Amino acid sequence: MHKILDVIVIGGGQSGLACGYYLRRHKLNFLILDKEEKCGGAWLHAWNSLTLFSPAEHSSLPGWLMPKSENLFPLKQEVIDYLCQYEKRYELPIERSITVENITSENKVFKVYTNKGIYFSKAVIAAAGTWNNPYIPKIKGRETFKGIQIHSANYKNSEEFRNLKVLVVGEGNSGAQIVAEVSKVTTVKWSTRKPPQYLPDEVDGFYLFNVATAKYNAEKEGKPFNAANYDLGNIVMVPPVKEARSRGVLISSGSFESMYENGVIWSDGTKEDFDAIIWCTGFGYDIFFEKHCFSRRTRHCKNRRKQSN
Numbered sequence: 001m002h003k004i005l006d007v008i009v010i011g012g013g014q015s016g017l018a019c020g021y022y023l024r025r026h027k028l029n030f031l032i033l034d035k036e037e038k039c040g041g042a043w044l045h046a047w048n049s050l051t052l053f054s055p056a057e058h059s060s061l062p063g064w065l066m067p068k069s070e071n072l073f074p075l076k077q078e079v080i081d082y083l084c085q086y087e088k089r090y091e092l093p094i095e096r097s098i099t100v101e102n103i104t105s106e107n108k109v110f111k112v113y114t115n116k117g118i119y120f121s122k123a124v125i126a127a128a129g130t131w132n133n134p135y136i137p138k139i140k141g142r143e144t145f146k147g148i149q150i151h152s153a154n155y156k157n158s159e160e161f162r163n164l165k166v167l168v169v170g171e172g173n174s175g176a177q178i179v180a181e182v183s184k185v186t187t188v189k190w191s192t193r194k195p196p197q198y199l200p201d202e203v204d205g206f207y208l209f210n211v212a213t214a215k216y217n218a219e220k221e222g223k224p225f226n227a228a229n230y231d232l233g234n235i236v237m238v239p240p241v242k243e244a245r246s247r248g249v250l251i252s253s254g255s256f257e258s259m260y261e262n263g264v265i266w267s268d269g270t271k272e273d274f275d276a277i278i279w280c281t282g283f284g285y286d287i288f289f290e291k292h293c294f295s296r297r298t299r300h301c302k303n304r305r306k307q308s309n
Ligand SMILES: Cc1cc2nc3c(=O)[nH]c(=O)nc-3n(C[C@H](O)[C@H](O)[C@H](O)COP(=O)(O)OP(=O)(O)OC[C@H]3O[C@@H](n4cnc5c(N)ncnc54)[C@H](O)[C@@H]3O)c2cc1C
Pocket: 010, 011, 012, 013, 014, 015, 016, 033, 034, 035, 036, 040, 041, 042, 043, 050, 051, 052, 053, 054, 059, 098, 099, 100, 101, 127, 128, 129, 130, 131, 132, 173, 174, 177, 205, 286, 288, 309
């Protein structure tokens, strides 16, 4: 007879750990399956200079405050350390290097197929994030471009772009932060479909989380919500972005229609050569869940908009 768990959580990033905390409090029999070898979720793959949007005291998972950082906004490695300590502190049952490949359900039991065997549970939580599914728009001629092309999911630092002519594509936070960093070592142009929109300087992640929580609560109660004119998707003015603004490098060149072997063709028909293109064009949900949407009870399927960080 196989063992049937109460819950299997797919993904051991920050969402999976937060779920684990509550599952433990409710004394449920559960397991978190994560395909990474190490703790840290998507933060393991983020670029080296990425920081949180909000100070440590406003970035905590349930139960345990994130330790204070010497930096106003905690660094990537501090976030990873916190996540690693969090799972130890709550002795969360996590099995690593396990990739969930398929899920079926029969007689109210889920059969979770992985690269290391099959697990059974009464419920499944999809906390697999988006990092595994970087999105690049379909652009005519993209396949003919002979230069370097990477997605922000694979960007680590500006060094490999030193002295190259670089185009950064995308008007979100990733685009702004990568323009800020790469423009320190070389010539960068920034392509955006619409003019980049910035949050006021004083608005950080703490404010955004409060607004998002108030919005969620209002929607739950069916009440109207006015987010005080702040679009939560606008660029957060973290210190490197402010510094780039003061250097005058946050200037959009607009959008391009197509590409050719050496570069892009701008909307007005002008051709421009580039050595490298960095796509900061967001993520789709994990391909696996996109394909399966395996249960009526899965919220994952309800909102499959692209994420644009
Ligand atoms: C510029 C920028 C700034 C950001 N700032 C902040 C911020 O200030 N605060 C903040 O909270 N977030 C911030 N983020 C976002 C943050 O990095 C992610 O939103 C967060 O990591 C998502 O957590 P998650 O647990 O949902 O997913 P993830 O961290 O992606 O974790 C999912 C886990 O599931 C695993 N997995 C995926 N598929 C499978 C499978 N089939 N089987 C088994 N395991 C699987 C993955 O390997 C991963 O370990 C920022 C991101 C960017 C780009």
